[in-house]
Each structure stands twice: as structure tokens, then as C-alpha cells.
Amino acid sequence: MTSTSQAPLAGLRVLDLSTMIAAPLAATILADYGADVVKVEMPGPGDHVRRFGAQKDGQGLYWKALSRGKRSVALDLRHPEGKELLSRWVTEFDVLVENFRPGTLEKWGLAPDDLRALxxxxxxxxVTAxxxxxxxxAQPGFGTLAExxxxxxxxxxxxxxxxxxxxxPLADIMAGNLGATSVLAAVQRRHATGAGDVIDLAIYEAALKLxxxxxxxxxQLGTEHGRTGNRYGPAAPRGSYQCRDGLWVxxxxxxQTMAVNVLRTIGGEELVADPRFTTNTERRAHVEALDALxxxxxxxxxRPTALAELTAGGCAVGPLESVATMVDNPQVAHRGSIATVEDPDLGPLAMTGIYPRFQDATTSIGRPGPAAVGQDTDDVLARDLGLxxxxxARLREAGVTDGPSEPRDAIPGAV
Structure with a gap:
């Protein structure tokens, strides 16, 4: 380990104006890697994702994970004073993330080119669909439509x-990861040129990679695949199989090596030599017979016996888990893939850890998404803009901002 260890993105500041999943996830990934991320919400209701999915004690559970490591500032960008504050504030940041419908920022007088002029x-x-x-x-869209x-x-x-x-939210998660990657590419380019950039990410294009x-x-061949359940067109065998105890693998x-290992394990050399299964082309042609075997x-x-025999035979096999059983899987438990983060409102929360691991750099999960919209408004705006x-108080009274006047549970180390 190096003598000095810090988060990979320490010092990078990100202003997250986005809502729902794809774009906010890009900012969350940057926060996981050490960026200082400020989440801007609409005064009053806040981010839509606060009301998305399961709730407990009136709080959205996914909000807690998706907004971890971010400070919340409630600022109405439609208000003239809100726009003026953002124009002053944007000079403090390296990255701005947004997912308004195309033309919205331009309509508000906050076009990317105008912000980059500042x-x-x-x-x-x-990020848009x-x-x-x-x-x-110009059409409204979510990850579902992208898929x-x-x-x-x-x-x-x-x-x-x-x-x-x-x-x-498959396409949203794909887009969030791609969005974070593209930001880092732009940061690297900025090291050489000194200039920022505008990144246009369509969620459906992230899904196209799949x-x-x-x-x-x-x-090339004019082949259009249909729906084949758990089978996978390019290769056989592939699927989920139920064991005697009702559990699945x-x-x-x-x-070719993995397929031969499966054949040998379940049927010996006789099955390996069966002309129906000697090549991938033949296995695909006789996939129903192979799946039946x-x-x-x-x-x-x-299942434990099936897994043990197939693993001993060199097969690529594993347990098919539900969320309830996955959290206790020994591999997941050994790596600490599911983290427990203390939340001041709901207590211990289970959420995904920070992936991948870094050998030398330090990473840590920040505070879960705060219960109050604009939890950190006054603290952040006082520090950044000297208000x-x-x-x-006047801005709160005018509805330009929102949030408690005395923030609590600040994120340690935030600047």
C-alpha cells in the first residue's frame, strides 16, 4: 500500500441537477469514488425518486441508496433568482449532470454553452432517453422505453x-455507469486541453451494447433472434435447472471446453462422443434434447450435490439465488458485497458496496440520501457563495430555496 492514500476522485466537484435513476446514478458512482457531489432538488417535493418504489416511515428506500454521498440543496431553477444563483455557483464545479428534456436548460437561460462561458x-x-x-x-422517456x-x-x-x-431498471443502470465513465474520459481530456465538454448520452444507446x-x-447474416427463455442463441448448454430439493442452479x-465438461459430468465419455453434442453448432441444433438430459x-x-459434482467436473455452474438467499451466499458475504450503512432516520440500511475495489485508493460510502429536501441548502450556499x-432566510421565504435552517448529519470531509 502506498504511504498516502486518498479517494480516486478526491477534489472533483459535481453538481447533480438530475432526477430519477440513470443520471443520478452517474453522479452517485462519482461520489462513491470520492467526488464531492451536491444534489439540487426542487423545493417542496424534491426528486421524484423519493416517491419511487417501496417506502418506509414515509421515506423512499431507493432514494437512500441512490443519493448516498450527496449533499442536498433545494433550489428552484425556474425562478429568476434561482437561475442567477446557479450562474454564480457553477464556477465552483468541475462537472454538471442533468437529465431535463432537451431544450429545458436552454429555455431557462442555462444552456450548457452559456454555463461553459462562465x-x-x-x-x-x-442524459435523456x-x-x-x-x-x-422531445418526447418524454424512461429506461423502459429505451429497453x-x-x-x-x-x-x-x-x-x-x-x-x-x-x-x-436495466437500461438506467447501464446508462448511469456509462455516464460516469464518459465524465472520467472528459476529465482526462481536460488534463491535456484545459477545456471541458458537453456529453450527450441517450439511455437507449447504452442499452444497445447489450x-x-x-x-x-x-x-451480416440476416438472422433475427426471437425469444428463447433461458437459452442463449450463440451457445449451448445454457440455462437454469431445478434440483430435487426445489432449488435451482x-x-x-x-x-467448447466448458460444454465438454458438462457432458462428461452428467453422462461420461459416451455423452461426450454423442454426435448431437460434439460441436456448438450441433448442440444448438439439439438444444432441447441436451436441456432435457x-x-x-x-x-x-x-442442489449442494449437483453443484459439488458439476464444480468438480470443471463446469461453469453456480447457485441461482433470490435476493433473500443471495445476501447470505458465502461468496457475497466473504467479499462484503452488500454493505450496511447507518441512516439517522431508518437505522441500518443494506445496499450495494462500492465496486470495483481499489488496492491503494480509499473509498467509503457516504451518508444515505437525507430525509429532508434541501437538508444542506444553507450550509452549502453559505460556504460556496458566501450567503x-x-x-x-429571504431566499427560503421567497420559495427560491428550501430546507432546514440548521443542517444536521453533514457528510464528513465535504468541502
Whole structure:
């Protein structure tokens, strides 16, 4: 370990104007890596994600995780004084994240080019469902529509059932990670040029990476895949299989070696030599027969036994867990993949840790999303803009800002 250890993004300041999931997640990832992130919310209701999903004691649970490590400032950007404050404030930041419908910032007089005129080093990340231009650009959109447009739903599910949309914000999470990556690329470029940039991220384009293999195959061979359940077109065997005790395993034979190991484990050399299964092409052609053999083999064993035998045979296999069982999985527990973070309102909260791990750099999960909209408004604006107590009180009274006059539970180390 090095003698001096600090967070990878220590010193980077991020102003997060975004709502819901994709764009806020990009800012959360930057906060996890040590950036000082200030979350701007609308006075009164705050971010929509506060009311998204399950609630406890009137507080959104996902809000707690998605806004961890961020200080909350309530500022009405539609108000003339709110816009004036942002124009002064933006000079304090390296990165600005927003996901308003295209043209909204421009309508408010806060266009990225105008903000960069005030701060030429500013990096602006713009996240929308369809991007800043094109026939769909002005339409409202969420990750669900991005998944539909990108073709994910069309190949998800079973052949005799409707297209299947993910039961989780898949495209949003993809876009959030891609957004954070693009910001870091812009930061690296700024080291060389001294100039910021404007990044146009369409959520559906982040989702397209998931079906790139399908795109290439269609363009080159004219093949369009349908829905195949748990099977995977390019390789066999692949799927989930139920064991005698009712538990499930997941198995993948995506390489010739792995597929042969499965065949040998469940049927010996005779099955390895079976002409139906000697090559991936043949296995794909006879996938129903192959799946039936694996299913029958698993049905004769409890899951621990099936896992032990398949693992001993060099197979790529693992338990198919639910969230309830995943948290107790020995691999997950050993690495501490699920962190417990103390929240002043709800107590201990289970959430994902910071991934990936750094050998030398220090990372830590910041305070969960605060209960109060604008929890840190006065503290942050006083520090960054030198606003007096009287000025802060007047802005609250005018509805320009919001939040308690005496912030609590500040994020340690925040500047």
C-alpha cells in the first residue's frame, strides 16, 4: 500500500441537477469514488425518486441508496433568482449532470454553452432517453422505453409469451455507469486541453451494447433472434435447472471446453462422443434434447450435490439465488458485497458496496440520501457563495430555496 492514500476522485466537484435513476446514478458512482457531489432538488417535493418504489416511515428506500454521498440543496431553477444563483455557483464545479428534456436548460437561460462561458473547464453530462437530437428527442422517456427501442424486450422471455421488459431498471443502470465513465474520459481530456465538454448520452444507446452481437448477426447474416427463455442463441448448454430439493442452479457451456465438461459430468465419455453434442453448432441444433438430459440429471440430486459434482467436473455452474438467499451466499458475504450503512432516520440500511475495489485508493460510502429536501441548502450556499443568514432566510421565504435552517448529519470531509 502506498504511504498516502486518498479517494480516486478526491477534489472533483459535481453538481447533480438530475432526477430519477440513470443520471443520478452517474453522479452517485462519482461520489462513491470520492467526488464531492451536491444534489439540487426542487423545493417542496424534491426528486421524484423519493416517491419511487417501496417506502418506509414515509421515506423512499431507493432514494437512500441512490443519493448516498450527496449533499442536498433545494433550489428552484425556474425562478429568476434561482437561475442567477446557479450562474454564480457553477464556477465552483468541475462537472454538471442533468437529465431535463432537451431544450429545458436552454429555455431557462442555462444552456450548457452559456454555463461553459462562465466556467470553460465545466463538463456537462446530459442524459435523456433518446438523446439531444432526432425525431424522438422531445418526447418524454424512461429506461423502459429505451429497453423497448433497443430491442431488449423483443428477445427477452419465452417464444409463446409477449416480449418481456426487465423487472428492474436495466437500461438506467447501464446508462448511469456509462455516464460516469464518459465524465472520467472528459476529465482526462481536460488534463491535456484545459477545456471541458458537453456529453450527450441517450439511455437507449447504452442499452444497445447489450444486443450488439444480435445487431452484427442481423446485418451480416440476416438472422433475427426471437425469444428463447433461458437459452442463449450463440451457445449451448445454457440455462437454469431445478434440483430435487426445489432449488435451482445456473449453468453455462459457452466454450467448447466448458460444454465438454458438462457432458462428461452428467453422462461420461459416451455423452461426450454423442454426435448431437460434439460441436456448438450441433448442440444448438439439439438444444432441447441436451436441456432435457441436464434437467433430468439435476432432478436426481439436491442442489449442494449437483453443484459439488458439476464444480468438480470443471463446469461453469453456480447457485441461482433470490435476493433473500443471495445476501447470505458465502461468496457475497466473504467479499462484503452488500454493505450496511447507518441512516439517522431508518437505522441500518443494506445496499450495494462500492465496486470495483481499489488496492491503494480509499473509498467509503457516504451518508444515505437525507430525509429532508434541501437538508444542506444553507450550509452549502453559505460556504460556496458566501450567503449570509439573512440572505438565506429571504431566499427560503421567497420559495427560491428550501430546507432546514440548521443542517444536521453533514457528510464528513465535504468541502
Amino acid at each position: 466556467n470553460p473547464r465545466l463538463i456537462v453530462l446530459r 433518446y438523446g439531444q437530437e432526432g425525431p424522438y428527442a 423497448a427501442l433497443a430491442g431488449l424486450a423483443a428477445v427477452s422471455g419465452f417464444e409463446d409469451r409477449p416480449p418481456l421488459l426487465p423487472a428492474y 444486443v450488439e452481437i444480435n445487431i452484427l448477426e442481423y446485418q 445456473a449453468l453455462s457451456g459457452s466454450t 441436464i434437467s433430468a440429471w439435476c432432478a436426481e440430486r439436491d 449570509s443568514a439573512d440572505e438565506l
